[in-house]
Amino acid sequence: xxSLTASYTNTPHGQTTTTEIFTHNLPSATPNxxxxxxxxxxxxxxSSVKDLQADINAFLTQKMEEDKVAGAKVDxxxxxxxxxxxx
Numbered sequence: 001x002x003s004l005t006a007s008y009t010n011t012p013h014g015q016t017t018t019t020e021i022f023t024h025n026l027p028s029a030t031p032n033x034x035x036x037x038x039x040x041x042x043x044x045x046x047s048s049v050k051d052l053q054a055d056i057n058a059f060l061t062q063k064m065e066e067d068k069v070a071g072a073k074v075d076x077x078x079x080x081x082x083x084x085x086x087x
Contacts, residue, residue: 002026004048006056010063022055024048 004024011017027044030037 001028004052006052008056008059020059022052024052
C-alpha cells in the first residue's frame with residue numbers, strides 16, 4: 001500500500017527544530033489499471049489530498065493559537081515590567 005505524506009518543519013526563534021509528519025494511506029496502484037481502477041485510485045487520491053490538507057490546516061491553526069497565547073504572555077510580562085512608568 002502506498003501513502004501520501006507531507007511534513008512541516010519549524011524552528012521557532014532559536015528553539016529546537018520540530019517536524020510534524022502527516023500521512024494518509026492510498027490504495028495500491030496496479031501496473032496496467034483499467035479505467036474504473038484508475039478512476040477509483042484518482043478518487044481516493046483526491047480524497048486523501050483533501051483530508052491531508054484539512055489535517056495540516058487544523059495543525060497550523062492550533063500552532064497559531066499557541067503562538068498567540070505565548071505572545072500574550074510576553075505582552076503581559078512586558079506590561080508588568082513597565083507598570084507605572086512612562087513608556
